[in-house]
Amino acid sequence: GENVEQHPSTLSVQEGDSAVIKCTYSDSASNYFPWYKQELGKGPQLIIDIRSNVGEKKDQRIAVTLNKTAKHFSLHITETQPEDSAVYFCAATLGTGGFKTIFGAGTRLFVKA
Amino acid sequence: NAGVTQTPKFQVLKTGQSMTLQCAQDMNHNSMYWYRQDPGMGLRLIYYSASEGTTDKGEVPNGYNVSRLNKREFSLRLESAAPSQTSVYFCASSEKDRVEQYFGPGTRLTVT
Numbered sequence: 001g002e003n004v005e006q007h008p009s010t011l012s013v014q015e016g017d018s019a020v021i022k023c024t025y026s027d028s029a030s031n032y033f034p035w036y037k038q039e040l041g042k043g044p045q046l047i048i049d050i051r052s053n054v055g056e057k058k059d060q061r062i063a064v065t066l067n068k069t070a071k072h073f074s075l076h077i078t079e080t081q082p083e084d085s086a087v088y089f090c091a092a093t094l095g096t097g098g099f100k101t102i103f104g105a106g107t108r109l110f111v112k113a
Numbered sequence: 114n115a116g117v118t119q120t121p122k123f124q125v126l127k128t129g130q131s132m133t134l135q136c137a138q139d140m141n142h143n144s145m146y147w148y149r150q151d152p153g154m155g156l157r158l159i160y161y162s163a164s165e166g167t168t169d170k171g172e173v174p175n176g177y178n179v180s181r182l183n184k185r186e187f188s189l190r191l192e193s194a195a196p197s198q199t200s201v202y203f204c205a206s207s208e209k210d211r212v213e214q215y216f217g218p219g220t221r222l223t224v225t
């Protein structure tokens with residue numbers, strides 16, 4: 001079955017710096033890759049996603065890149081702010097329907113003011 | 114819209130006790146899911162319901178049962194709680210044949 005590995009498990013950056021979180025997946029048939037942000041005491045919230053026919057997607061300070069050949073995808077946050085501090089999860093989905101979504105273990109991001 | 118709501122927010126059980134976690138969504142979504150979140154392990158799917166009237170096992174279904182009461186509500190039952198079921202439980206929903214999931218705030222369950 002699908003397996004998603006996420007690195008690093010913890011990331012600490014200075015406010016204004018960039019943060020990069022990397023994930024790899026095992027099933028080359030996976031075709032949808034969402035990223036979720038989980039703030040303390042809350043449920044995960046979708047912040048950006050990318051489909052397998054796209055190499056890069058941006059939304060303001062957040063971008064995601066996908067390398068299908070290497071089965072890597074990454075989340076890039078530029079000009080980090082204290083409110084970016086949270087746990088971030090990557091995931092890989094096979095086909096349609098969320099029941100084939102496998103999540104990474106999460107990255108705890110600390111943005112120091 | 115409230116989105117996805119879960120009750121209770123916190124619960125402490127003794128080993129062997131039973132309880133039901135409640136979930137409701139007001140987005141008219143067809144699909145609903147139950148996940149558990151453990152430190153260092155991300156989110157793991159317990160059960161899901163692709164549509165009203167259907168339920169299927171996920172990755173870690175042992176020790177749990179579910180009921181899709183209607184389109185809005187999807188409950189998770191622990192018949193005989195065990196310490197290994199100490200976790201944070203999240204309910205989620207999505208539109209039919211869509212992969213984007215919307216999560217509730219979670220229930221933190223401790224089994225002693």
